[in-house]
Amino acid sequence: MLRLNFLILWAAAASLFASALPISDVSEEEINTPTPEPKKTFWKSFNPNTDFRNRNFNTISRIYNLTVYPNQVPILTFGGAAFVPKGLFAQNVVGRVDPVGNFTGFEHSIEYFFALSPLPQANPSSAAITSYKIVEFSSECRDIAASVVYLYTSVVNPGSPDHGKPLPPLKQVAFWKFNKEGEVEKYDAWIPNLNSWVTRTTMASLGNPEFQLESIRQICYGTQARCYGPNQQWDSIEDCVVGLAKKNYGTYDEAWGDNVVCRTIHLVLTQTRPDVHCPHVGPTGGGKCVDVEYPENYFSDKWLYEEETGETFVCK
Ligand SMILES: *[C@@H]1O[C@H](CO)[C@@H](O)[C@H](O)[C@H]1NC(C)=O
Numbered sequence: 292m293l294r295l296n297f298l299i300l301w302a303a304a305a306s307l308f309a310s311a312l313p314i315s316d317v318s319e320e321e322i323n324t325p326t327p328e329p330k331k332t333f334w335k336s337f338n339p340n341t342d343f344r345n346r347n348f349n350t351i352s353r354i355y356n357l358t359v360y361p362n363q364v365p366i367l368t369f370g371g372a373a374f375v376p377k378g379l380f381a382q383n384v385v386g387r388v389d390p391v392g393n394f395t396g397f398e399h400s401i402e403y404f405f406a407l408s409p410l411p412q413a414n415p416s417s418a419a420i421t422s423y424k425i426v427e428f429s430s431e432c433r434d435i436a437a438s439v440v441y442l443y444t445s446v447v448n449p450g451s452p453d454h455g456k457p458l459p460p461l462k463q464v465a466f467w468k469f470n471k472e473g474e475v476e477k478y479d480a481w482i483p484n485l486n487s488w489v490t491r492t493t494m495a496s497l498g499n500p501e502f503q504l505e506s507i508r509q510i511c512y513g514t515q516a517r518c519y520g521p522n523q524q525w526d527s528i529e530d531c532v533v534g535l536a537k538k539n540y541g542t543y544d545e546a547w548g549d550n551v552v553c554r555t556i557h558l559v560l561t562q563t564r565p566d567v568h569c570p571h572v573g574p575t576g577g578g579k580c581v582d583v584e585y586p587e588n589y590f591s592d593k594w595l596y597e598e599e600t601g602e603t604f605v606c607k
């Protein structure tokens with residue numbers, strides 16, 4: 292499934308398509324929703340420097356813009372931080388993305404948001420996010436916002452008759468908390484129906500044993516190719532196949548667990564920081580692809596956000 296020579300392919304594809312790809316069509320109208328007459332004067336006299344609603348919308352919009360192919364490619368290829376513009380995420384950002392995991396710190400968060408955005412050269416459907424639209428947005432106070440985004444995907448495979456063909460969109464629902472500088476410092480996000488999206492996009496029957504074995508083989512080829520030396524996880528490809536075949540295959544609606552689908556996701560990240568991510572695809576799951584009993588994994592707010600449950604994403 293994952294082609295290891297993707298870097299070369301990317302270089303070719305990105306230079307061909309960087310300018311031809313649709314970029315988001317977020318417009319100013321969406322931000323300036325009509326307000327009743329008396330309030331209009333208030334908005335008009337509002338100092339743009341203190342207009343937190345626009346500021347927060349723009350921050351969220353710029354974050355999703357970086358998931359659009361090929362904007363995420365430098366972050367994926369060259370490992371991150373330097374390619375994420377300032378002002379988007381705080382250094383100490385923490386958050387959770389159901390059903391994938393929780394993330395502590397800047398590197399983990401940006402890798403989740405950007406490095407996991409599908410690379411057309413690395414999946415059999417040549418799927419990539421090619422545009423996005425924030426379809427629901429609210430920010431009643433300076434430090435909190437809520438949003439729903441549609442991430443539109445399509446085939447990116449120049450020269451193929453399917454190039455440009457729309458694929459099903461992904462949805463992400465999120466609450467955000469910003470620091471004084473307007474950077475995201477906490478988030479709680481959810482991608483509904485991720486398993487249906489994967490199934491529809493890849494046309495794969497995830498329950499089919501042959502498909503499962505093939506995907507295990509792909510993970511094992513990828514793991515052995517990227518996780519070597521101090522990062523080595525398995526003695527051999529065969530050892531890996533035997534080890535993973537004993538694990539639950541899992542579903543993308545519950546990708547946080549000691550299962551195979553969790554490793555398909557984390558394998559993508561081994562190309563950015565193998566030292567950090569190789570253990571996640573190995574025998575133990577390295578603290579990421581591990582079975583955390585429901586509800587602990589999705590309700591440990593106090594631990595994750597270091598605030599009383601229910602206090603983090605409310606205007607005060
Ligand atoms: C989206 O990102 C690209 C590449 O980083 C940039 O050129 C473009 O201006 C951005 N668009 C918006 C609306 O932020």
Ligand SMILES: *[C@@H]1O[C@H](CO)[C@@H](O)[C@H](O)[C@H]1NC(C)=O
Pocket residue numbers: 393394395583587588589591594
């Ligand atoms: C995620 O949350 C669990 C508790 O549910 C915790 O044990 C784990 O260390 C957290 N991981 C990160 C990266 O924050």
